[in-house]
Amino acid sequence: MDSSKYNLSAQELQTLSSKAISAKAAAYCPYSKFRVGACILTQSGEYVIGANVENASYPVGTCAERVAFATAIVSGHHDFKAIAVASDTKPPASPCGMCRQFLNEFTTPAFPVYMYDSEGNYQVKTMQELLPDSFGPEDFAGERA
Template sequence: MASPTHQLSTRELEALSSKAITAKDTAYCPYSKFRVGACVLTQSGEYFLGANVENASYPVGTCAERVAFGNAVVAGHRDFKAIAVATDIKPAASPCGMCRQFMSEFTSPSFPVFMYDGEGNHTLTTMGKLLPHSFGPGDFTH
């Protein structure tokens, strides 16, 4: 995918990637064995981690991206700078459709999404490229 511009410092990007990669270690995935870690960076400079949590009834599981955003939202954050998602496969996996919709609730189309593969290499995209023509809070009429 094309490399969109982003406003992260080298230090922020290094922290974001290392935290997402480390978060894979906390994944609970006894069924799929597919570890996913995520780290979301708030505009105020705080990092929130997430990992996938599976359930014997597959649809009940939760993805790493939604866990990371949920942790941040519960802590009172609504403004985000970037997310990193890390898997063990190559090429890197992108967020699923449900996560894309969930993340669009709190982000703009230019929001950067860094996807890391099992070797630590990343692909950079945006929410707008992952979820074009998205449905969000601005689509409600009151």
């Protein structure tokens, strides 16, 4: 797949993928054993990683994508270029519904989501493809102070 289609250089995509794959090692998943790593590339060229963190009360756990985005947001980043998500599955796992809505809050419909499998192969989809007919901050623009 041509990374330039999404305004990423080959080097940016390589770094993004390797950091997402490496981030799986930080996952805390003693219950599901389902490791997920994520890495966001900001528009300023910084990489922010995340990994899933489970809890004995399953709904309390946090997915890798949300960990990465929350870390980026509280670190002052608001403009993003792409995200990579890596799992130990084949084919690659896509972000869950909750993560899709969470990512939608901070991205555009054309934002690319690279999904890596256990062998480093990937698929890429845009947020529009992952969450069609979505709603986001723009839908509340008239209601926010």
